[in-house]
Amino acid sequence: MRICRTLIVAVTMFAIGTCATSAAVRINGDTPWVVMEADFENPAIQEAIRDAERDWYKVFGYPPVIFKNDTRSSWTGPVVLFGSANNTKRLIDSQLPEGAEQHRLFFGKVKQNNAIIATGSDTRGTIFAIYTFCERVLGIDPMYVFTDHVPKKHREITLSRSMEFVSKTPTFENRGWFINDEELHDGMHRDPLGGNVISMEWMDRIIETLLRCKGNMLIPESSPFPDATVYDLCKRRDVIITFHHIDPCGINMMHWPENVPFSYITHKEILEDAWRKSVKVLADKKVAWIVGFRGESDGAFWNSDPAAPKDDQGRADVISEAMHKQVEIIREFDPDATIVAALWNELGAFYNKGILKVPEGICKMFADDGRGYMRDKGDGSDLDEGDGLYYHVQMMMNTQNRTSEMVPPARIYKELRRYVERGATKYAIINVSGIRPAVMSVEAIMDFLWDAEPTLSQEPEAAMTDYLNAWHAKTYGPQLAEQLTELRLQYYQIPYMREYMPNPHRWSGARGEHLMHYQIQELLKRYGKSIRKGEDIAAIDQFAERFRQATAPLAETAEYIPVLWEATKQLEKEIPVDRRCFYQAHFTYQVAVHMYSSRALAIVTDAVSQYLTDRDPQAFATRIAPAVDEIEKVIHEAHKAEYGIWDTMFMHVRLMDIWRTRLMLKQTIAEIEGKPFTSSYRGYMNGSFWGSAQAYMDHGDGVFPYFYKSSGRGLEVIESGEIEAIEKQKLDAKRQTQSKAALEAAPITEIRFNSDLEYIVVPNGLKKGALIWTDRKYRAQSIPPELEGATYIQTPMVDRSNEKNDLIAFTLKKDATVYIALKEGEDRPKWLADWEKTDGLLNASNKLICYRRNFSRGGSVVLGGSGGASCMYSVAIKEK
Secondary structure, three states, rough: HHHHHHHHHHHHOEEEEEEEOEEEEEEEOOEEEEOHHHOOOHHHHHHHHHHHHHHHHOOOOOOOOOOEEEOOOOOOOOOEEEHHHHHOOOOOOOOOOOOOOOOEEEEEEOOOOOEEEEEEOOOHHHHHHHHHHHHHHOOOOOOHHHHHOOOOOOOEEEEEOEEEEEEEEEEEEEEEEEEEOHHHHOOOEOOOOOOOOOOHHHHHHHHHHHHOHHHOOOOOOOOOOOHHHHHHHHHHOHHHHHHHHOHHHHOOOOOOOOOOOOOOOOOOOHHHHHHHHHHHHOOOOEEEEOOOOEEEOOHHHOOOOOOOOOOHHHHHHHHHHHHHHHHHHHHHOOOOEEEEEEEEOOOHHHHHHHOOOOOOOEEEEEEEEOOOEOOOOOOOOOOOOEEEEEOOOOOOOOOOOOOOOOOHHHHHHHHHHHHHHHHOOOOEEOOOOOOOHHHHHHHHHHHOOOHHHHOOOOOHHHHHHHHHHHHHHHHHOOOHHHHHHHHHHHOOHHHHHHOOOOOOOOOOOOOOOOHHHHHHHHHHHHHHHHHHHHHHHHOOOHHHHHHHHHHHOOHHHHHHHHHHHHHHHHHHOOOHHHHHHHHHHHHHHHHHHHHHHHHHHHHHHHHHHHHHHHHOHHHHHHHHHHHHHHHHHHHHHHHHHHHHOOOOOOOOOOOOOHHHHHHHHHHHHHHHHHOOOOOOOOOOOOHHHHHHHHHHHHHOOOOEEEEEEEOHHHHHHHHHHHHHHHHHHHHHHHHHHHHHHHHHOOOEEEEOOOOOOOOOEOOOOOOOOOOOOOOOEEOOOEOOOOHHEEEEEEEEEHHHHOOOOOOOOEEEEOEHHHHHEEOOOOOOHHHHHEEEEEEEEEEOOEEEEEEEEEEEEOOOOOOOOOOOOOOOOOOEEEEO
């Protein structure tokens, strides 16, 4: 592991403050650099050199003196030489290993000068060489942006002439990060112009950190558009671009254009046009292409396409056909491209069942379950040489970790071992989400992806202990390393974080702090209103099962976590003063969020349990009030972690949303006690990450040619009228199916709607809670007694301006009274003038006055438009 090697180098390379010997060389802030102009003209190497200049300044306090292309005869002291093997070969024979990304840091001679030489085989190898110098000579933590690690100041550094680092072939060829569910980034560092979710300044720091960890690939955001600025930044930094599993060929499937058909069954040419345009616009970048086929907003494609097959084999065949076409398109532009089949979720399930045919000659990307357990077969039998993986150290799911470490390194080593052994090492993308909460896990897996050999020579648990000792020694100092490791291992045994929970129930284990908040929110959302009314919640469908789900994660937490908390606070006193803030943010807060969140859930579940006995809403409100205090304690610890550049970071935790947990508790109490309250939501977007992400995508709509409102095959379909014809066919088919069913039970027949919008006949369905309009969510809060159980017609609110004289027509099968419910205060349309006004009110947000007229069996009823009313009327038919 890199950190272990770093510690060894710190002992053998550095002899700071000791007398110089013939075997040592001293450098200080005046030691000049030699930089080759041809290398500096390479934007990616230039950025690494600029980062090294900042590192030098942090350590010595002076900007470096830089010679271009050669040493100077006037200088006889040591120099630092940075450059690629090709551009420095007239000065030094680098003797680099063959292959991409190879680099070497060693002591040598450049003309009359002793030299520390950092050189690489290619652009990225040179970048890695420069960062290796910064880490091993200057003491720069590769993850310093996220660990707040300030390097020690030095007047001079003494180096051994025997010091050397030589790289070897990386274990995984493509090693990258997925900045997914980027709430912790975009909140603090949002792009003010909206062209990207995250500002380019902060994204540059992320990419710098990736490269310092010897990563070479990035998914920069959940769903950027194909021509997003961030891709230009990746190109400048020589970082390979890859994509979210829902973005085949780089197309943004989180934001499919409104009214453009999405179907690889009825409109293949539209999707193929989009894929081709995306590949074309990204053709000048280094790309590891993702192929696959899912639907809109990270869902299965059949949820977005009514024409999709209903069986798994048919669905798998559509996905396979789409992938083969995507590969064909990509090969048109780059015959040698790296192409990866993203076997996430249903794609992985279909592949494991043997029904999904993946194109030959591409990398199969297997995925984990969001908790660090890979979802391949587990024995390596389905892994081929050249395959790869997708792995989470953080995840947004309702039960995972959002603000804490959760995946122990031993799990990483155990799960990824078979990939190394089978040569499935072409591609590895790590979902790092917010990075900072899981900074140690991120570095552990990056070390493994670069060089797995040291780790695989040990048992996973032993390798983890060694890693933790080394990481804690680097981060806090060697004196406390073993104690910190013991504490971290204790943390990994929080009951619901274990591989096997004490009471697994639905949750099989390895869950994060999000689970506590999810359960509190679910209990209040599902049962809070019934409790307020004093109703029997035990009679609600599936209550017993859901309540067991809520209580299962609490097994042993009341005994286990407080002991961990006391040990955490006790050790905090011994942490070096300059590292206590990071300790609090990275460890104290993380224990606190587990402890106080589980206590809050225990309080709520106890209150629910007691409510089942006494059915007393007021007592329930009193009992859950302490849960608010526990959530406040979480927030207090979060605020202490929000210092410096991390100011407001937890304000934007929208997926776990500790803020909503607090507000839901307060609202529930206020409603029961009859006191004022605000809302269970917060923020302009209601605290929704997806609302925030959608705002970015709405802003970006029109940036890329395919999504631009006046070009693209999708728009051609709209302009030609083809889409209207398709939608009308779908609506007619739906009406025919619905009408046939309705005619069986309804007192009407020969039903006709002179509109392109959706009307639905609901036989005998008018009752409290009935949905009144087809395009609105308003339900009947109260109805006139005489209309209870009547057949009614759901009408579309947007058809209120329809002025046709024969908008609705039907024939009565029996004697009946027809009712028209029109908004109170509206003028009657002319055709309704001779209908009898009743005293009945249908209340559905709007108050609707009912008018009636009797009709005989066989009579025809023709209803016109609403005459431009502000609210579309509703229709009810009551048999006599």
